[in-house]
Amino acid sequence: MGEVIVITSGKGGVGKTTTTANIGTGLSKLGKSVVLIDTDIGLRNLDVVMGLENRIVYNLVDVVEGNCRIKQALIKDKRNPNLYLLPSAQAKDKTAVSPEQMKKLADELKNEYDYILMDCPAGIEQGFKNAVAGATRAIVVTTPEVSAxxxxxRIIGLLEGYAMSDIQLIVNRLRPxxxxxxxxxxxxxxxxxxxxxLIGIIPDDENIVISTNRGEPLVGSDTMAGQAYMNISRRVAGEEVPWLNLYYRNGMFNRIFSRLRKKA
Amino acid sequence: MFFDSFFKKKSSGSVAVDRLKLVLVSDRAGCSPELMEQIKTDIIDVISKYVEIDKKGLEIKITQTESAEGNGIVPALIANIPISEMKVKNS
Structure with missing residues (x-):
């Protein structure tokens, strides 16, 4: 039986979609089967972050309305065999899907895949309720800013009204x-x-921009953010992972040291 | 930095934490500034029946306090009401 995890934040632009893409890819690299669902109807994003925008035929609304079977709408990832994306609809409006329908969909997918990650839209309205409906676990993404x-x-307060086994936190874009x-x-x-x-800290890393430009999640790569996301993926899967030292690569000595290590 | 130490400015990080803590207390209590204002005028009305109070000096805010039942931190309404004169009972 799989687990349905909602990735949410309340505020927009703090990195929910990037986080969903990277944790999903990370989990699939760990050998898990994963479905990513973009629940932001009208503002589709996860497909471009995953680099799968050219492969969309059917979307979430098609599945819910019964225009196609679930399997037809799932897009297989380019690199990872156990990873699938269910894209959002671009042309429909937010009310096209109800929380009950989302729960039914999540329950069906749960029988076949290890992890179902819901990429939640910003805000606390219908889109949030849809994304949370089928989830049993939540990851809240924030940045170290007062507004976020x-x-x-606020989101944590709302999540407490749902039956979540876990509500965990990612602090994103931290500048050591x-x-x-x-x-x-x-x-x-x-x-x-x-x-x-806390389930993880992601340092502010320009490699995130580069990876989004290319549509290739950087999880597992030899970058600070790539390692941080891999660690989070392991923790999501239940492993105990020691915390990354984000202050490690800053010093002159360490920079030289890591260069030497890379050569070695 | 010379200027920082000269003005003894608080670091912006700790300012952020302080501001957050304050704003979250009222957020969590579901208490808007308008509601606070209503509570304030009602309190003034009630207390004014019995004593003369210094309305300008009246302070009312939501903070956090250790709960009496020992189940952690709970929101608390704190009112500081300066009395300017006790009204003499006529009856």
Whole structure:
């Protein structure tokens, strides 16, 4: 029996879609079968982040309305054999799908796949309710900013009204140099305010932009963000993974050291 | 930095944490500024029946406090009401 996880944040632009793409790809690299569902009807995004925008035939609304079978709408990933995307509809409006329909869909997929990840739209309206409906576990993404953390708190409050086994936190786009000089909230600060369990920290990394440009999730690559996302994927799958030292590569000594190591 | 230490400015990171904590207390209590204002005027009305109060000095806010039952931190309404004069009972 698979697990349905919603990835949500409240505020837009904090990295839900990137996180969904990378954790999903990471889990499939760990040998799990995964379906990613873009629940943002009208504003389709996950397909381009995954680099699958040219392969869409059917979408979420087609499945729910019975225009096609689920299997017909699932797009197979380019590189990872156990990874599928169910894209959102671009032309329909938000009310085209109901929470009951989403729950039914999630329950069906749960029988066949290990993980179903719901990429939640920003906001707390219909789209949020749809994304959360079938989920039994939630990952809340935030950045170390007052506005994003505030919205995350609101979302956590709403999630507590659903039957979630876990509500865990990702602090995204952290800048270790700024945290060091106390000009950015640390992950500890954010966890202290929100009071939920941390499942990972993603450092601000320009490689994310590059990977999104190419439509290739960077999870597992030799970049800070790539490693951080791989660690989160392992933790999602239940492994105990030690925390990455984000401050490691900053120093002059370490830079030279890591260059030497790369050569070795 | 010289100027930082000169002005003893709080780091912006800790300012962010403080601001967040405050805004979340009222968010979590579901208490809007308008509602606070209503509570305030009602309290003034009630207390004014018995004592003369300094309306300008009245302070009312939602904060957090340790719950009496020991089940963690709970929101609390704190009102600071300066009394300017006790009204003499006529009856």
């Amino acid at each position: 953390v505030r919205d995350a708190d 140099d700024m945290v060091k000089r106390e000009d950015m909230m640390s992950s500890d600060d954010v966890v202290g305010v929100l009071g939920i369990e």
